[in-house]
Amino acid sequence: MKMIVAVVQDKDSGRLSQALVKNGFRATKLASTGGFMRAGNTTFLVGTEDEQVSEVMDIIKQSCKSRKQMVTPVSPLGSAVDSFLPYPVEVQVGGAAVFVLDVEQFHSY
Known part of the structure; x- marks a missing residue:
């Protein structure tokens, strides 16, 4: 048995959730927040x-597409704010970070 942990952008979470259900997979959804852009993510836990x-x-790959987005960096904490000039930067967002873990035991009570 495996545990699949997939961290996806919120924009992709609805599409992924529907695709998993359509294909007979159940998942637990957790709200999470990314570090770099401090943007909302959804973490899916799928036991299979x-x-x-x-x-x-394959369902994750089809549902979670990466794309480019312009963002303005957040001011670094502890630095001189007057010397920080936030210029928009193009970054790649979306897609999915997926971890596949071995499950030694599973119990349902």
Whole structure:
């Protein structure tokens, strides 16, 4: 058995959630926040059998697309604010960070 932990951008979470349900997978959704852009993310926890991991990974790849976005960096804490000039920067957002973990035991009470 495997535990798939997928961190996705909030914009992709609805599409991923629907695709997982449509394909018979259940997931737990957790609200999370990214570090660099301090943007909202959703973390999905999907428990599945070993032979279904590739199917879940395909669903994640199809549902979570990366894209470019212009952002203004947040002022660094502790630095001289008057010397910080926030210029918009183009960054890649979206997609998914996915971890596949071995599960030694699973219990449902």
